[in-house]
Amino acid sequence: MLQDNYTQDLPLFKGVTVKYFRENEENGNLEVFIEMPVKEHRCPHCGHTTTYIKDYRLQTVKDLTVAGKPLIVTVRKRRYICKECNSTFTEDNPYIKRYCHFPQRFYLEAIKETSDLQSFSAIARRMGASVTSIIRWFDNINYPKAELPSCIAIDEFKGNAGGEKFQCNLADPVKHKIIDILPNRDSEDLYKHFLEYPYEKRAKVKKVVMDLSTLFRSVAKKIFPEAKIIADKFHVIRVVTNSLENVRKRIQKEFHDTKRKWFKRSRQLLLKPEYKLTDEDKIELNRMLISSRELEKAWLLKELFYEIFKEKERKAAKHQLRDWLLLAAELSVPEFQHCITTFTNWSTEIANIVDENVSNGFIEGSNNKIKVLKRISFGFQNFRRSRNRILNLI
Known part of the structure; x- marks a missing residue:
């Protein structure tokens, strides 16, 4: 049993006198009794000094756990009386502030816990505080508007906070840092947010x-007249692979059950780049392509589209994209009409991918993390709390 009956200084209790530190054998709690050393105090009302003690008051508070055991601290506070103005006041204590129920480090640890992927309820349960207290302390956090970096990634995610279904995520894809979370994706609100920044x-x-x-x-x-707009490579390629998948789904409906199931199980061979195929994969792929001329056209368009991103210069990539669009129109696969329309409108932004080695990879990963946080927290109704929690987490 930890017990002593003499005054000592402990790192956890700097500036105060520890009268005893012991373990309660009944409940396993660690119990500490502390008080301030007697010294001369200045009256906050008239400014005169006094050492006259009027009475004492005991306050029991819960501190952080030590070695997995709860730490219960009893604080003995003195009330002094000023002989000049006859007013009373309580001595200042560096361990716990006036009107507080926990020491300052307890509040800081609770806020620090919110930077981990866990709910407020889990934090409150582990720290032995109420959920409403944890939330109230966390709501005191205020993240100001961040500075704009030279490179910005923007995306939406389904947050269901503040009465809006979608929120907007702004991130720095180079430094892998979230800049801000916006309450919705409406164009008017986006303009309003960015126009608060000066033009410079x-x-x-x-x-x-x-x-x-x-x-x-x-x-x-x-909003950003000097910026180059870059399409995310993953989303661009996904348009092509989705079109190829739609061709496969249409073709396999014409087959009998055995062949249709084989087509479905072998769909990854169609999506995998040709240079990654083994000899066995190529044999299986040829069996699939022989089954349908349109499927062969779709697969060829997919492979030729990969070649665009092997170019080292933007001008060559844009020229190759134009040739690909002409070929896609000539082969006239119905499912690729969406690709032709989309890539015609986004040809400049797609060509910019070759020059710039940036993507939405980080922001997509942060969106997944936000979804996990939202799920374990059973959603957020308060947008400001949701924004602060995300910025504190990522």
Whole structure:
């Protein structure tokens, strides 16, 4: 049993006198009794000094756990009386502030816990505080508007906070840092948010990365006149692979059950780049392509599209993309009509991928993390709390 009956200084209790430190054998708690050393105090009312003690008051508070055991601290506070103005006041204590129920380090540890992927309820349960207290302390956090970096990634995610279904995520894809979370994706609100920055700061943004969203592109062109808009490579390639998948789904409906199931199980062979195929994979792929002329055309378009990103110069990539669009129109596979329309409208932004080695990879990963946080927290109704939690987490 930890017990002593003499005064000592402990690192956890700097500036105060520890009268005893012991373990309670009944409940296993660690119990500490502390008080301030007697010294001369200045009256906050008249400014005169006094050493006259009027009475004592005991306050029991819960501290952080030590070696897995709860630490219960009893604080003996003195009330002094001023002989000049006859007023009373309580001595200042560095361990716990006036009107507080926990020491300062307890509050700081609770806020620090919110930077981990866990709910407020889990934090409150582990620390032995109420959920409402944890939330109230956390709501005191205020993240100011961040500075705009030279490269911005923008994307939306389903947050269901503040009465809006979608929120907007702004991130720095180079430094892998979230800049801000916006309450919705409406163009008017996006304009309002960015126009709060002076033109000089907006002009410093040189790159804006996004998926194939015409809304984000129209906002970026007007707000960041000096920026180059770059389409996200993953979303661009996914348009092509989705078109190929739609061709496969249409073709396999014409087959009998055995062949249709084989087509479905072997769909990864169609999506895998040709240079990654083994000899056995190529044999299986040829069996699939022989089954349908249109499927062979779709697979060829997919492989030729990969060749665009092997170019080292933007001009050559844009020229090759134009040739690919002409070929796609000539082969006239119905499912690729969407690719032709989309890539015609986004040809400049797609060609910019070759020059710039940036993508929406980080922001997509942060969106997944936000979804996990939202799920374990059973959602957020308060947008400000949701924004602060995300910025504190990522």
